[in-house]
Amino acid sequence: MIRLLLLGFLLLPASVQGYSLSPQQIAPGVYMFEGATEHFTRDNKGDIANTGFIVGEDGVLVFDTGPSRNYGQSMRLAIATVTDKPVVAVYVSHHHPDHFLGNQAFGDVPIHALEHTIETIRRDGDAVTDSLYRLVGTPMAGTEPVEPGELVTLGRQTVAGRDIELIAAGGHGGDGHADLMLLDHASGVLFAGDLVFHERAPTTPNAELGQWHDALDRIEELDFRVLVPGHGPPARGPEPVQQTRDYLRWLEEHLHEAAAAGLDAAEVMYLDLPDRFQHMGVLEQEYRRSVAHLYPDIERATLRDVREP
Numbered sequence: 001m002i003r004l005l006l007l008g009f010l011l012l013p014a015s016v017q018g019y020s021l022s023p024q025q026i027a028p029g030v031y032m033f034e035g036a037t038e039h040f041t042r043d044n045k046g047d048i049a050n051t052g053f054i055v056g057e058d059g060v061l062v063f064d065t066g067p068s069r070n071y072g073q074s075m076r077l078a079i080a081t082v083t084d085k086p087v088v089a090v091y092v093s094h095h096h097p098d099h100f101l102g103n104q105a106f107g108d109v110p111i112h113a114l115e116h117t118i119e120t121i122r123r124d125g126d127a128v129t130d131s132l133y134r135l136v137g138t139p140m141a142g143t144e145p146v147e148p149g150e151l152v153t154l155g156r157q158t159v160a161g162r163d164i165e166l167i168a169a170g171g172h173g174g175d176g177h178a179d180l181m182l183l184d185h186a187s188g189v190l191f192a193g194d195l196v197f198h199e200r201a202p203t204t205p206n207a208e209l210g211q212w213h214d215a216l217d218r219i220e221e222l223d224f225r226v227l228v229p230g231h232g233p234p235a236r237g238p239e240p241v242q243q244t245r246d247y248l249r250w251l252e253e254h255l256h257e258a259a260a261a262g263l264d265a266a267e268v269m270y271l272d273l274p275d276r277f278q279h280m281g282v283l284e285q286e287y288r289r290s291v292a293h294l295y296p297d298i299e300r301a302t303l304r305d306v307r308e309p
C-alpha cells in the first residue's frame with residue numbers, strides 16, 4: 001500500500017489538471033506567469049490574469065494566486081523549478097476570483113491582503129467561486145475560496161531579504177483601499193494588479209472611475225522600470241497606464257454622451273467602438289459588461305439633471 005502511494009506520488013505529472021505554467025523571468029529574481037487576454041473559458045481554464053513571484057535571499061514572495069486550486073499548485077511546481085527556497089509570503093491584489101482562488105495551494109504560507117479584499121472574499125467568496133465553476137468547469141475541481149489570514153502591512157519593508165513596497169489604492173476593486181500593488185525596489189518591477197490592463201479591455205464590475213484615475217496618476221509617479229499589469233503583457237514603460245486611462249476616460253465620456261442623447265442600455269451596448277481600442281482582447285464583451293455595470297447610474301444622474309435643472 002505504501003509502495004502504491006509512493007508510486008502514485010512519483011507519477012504525478014509536472015502539470016496539474018491541465019495547467020502547465022512556465023515562469024517568465026522579467027528581471028533578476030523576478031518572474032511572472034502571463035494569462036490569456038481573454039474572458040474565462042473552458043479552454044483557457046480560467047488562466048486569464050497575471051501572477052508572479054520574487055526570489056529573495058531567504059524565501060519567495062508570491063503576488064496573486066490565480067483562478068483555482070490546481071493553478072496555485074501548478075504555480076508551486078513551477079516556482080520549484082527556479083528555486084528550492086520556501087514560499088514565505090503571499091500577497092493578494094484584490095478580491096476578484098481570477099486573482100485569489102489559488103490561495104488554497106498556499107495554505108502553509110501567510111496570505112496578506114487589504115481589509116477590503118479580506119472582507120469581500122469572506123462575503124462573496126462562495127458566489128464568485130460558483131460562477132467560475134460554471135464558466136471554467138473541471139479545472140476548478142476541488143477549489144474553495146480561502147480568505148487571506150493577514151492584514152497587509154503597507155509601505156516600504158524588507159521581506160525575505162527583498163526591499164519591497166506595498167501600496168494601497170482603489171478604483172478597480174471598489175471604493176477606498178481595494179487594490180494592492182507591490183513594487184520591488186531592486187529590480188524596479190511593479191506588480192500593479194488590475195489597476196492596469198494592457199492590450200486587454202479593463203473590467204469594471206466594482207469600478208469607481210474617479211479613484212481609478214487618481215490611482216493611475218499615482219502609478220505614473222512611482223519609480224518603476226518594469227510594469228506587470230493585472231492582465232496583458234508586461235511593459236518597460238508607462239504605456240499600459242496610458243492605455244488604461246485612455247480607455248476609461250473614453251468609456252465615461254461616451255456613456256455620458258449616450259445618456260444625454262436619451263439612448264437606453266440595449267442601444268448603447270451595440271454602438272461602434274473606436275478603432276484605437278480594437279486590438280484589445282475581449283473589447284466588445286467587456287464594453288457591454290461595463291454598460292451593464294455603469295450605465296444605470298449615469299442614466300439616472302442625467303435624467304435628474306434634466307428634470308431638476
Ligand SMILES: [Zn+2]
Nearest residue numbers: 049098194230
Ligand atoms: Zn483580473
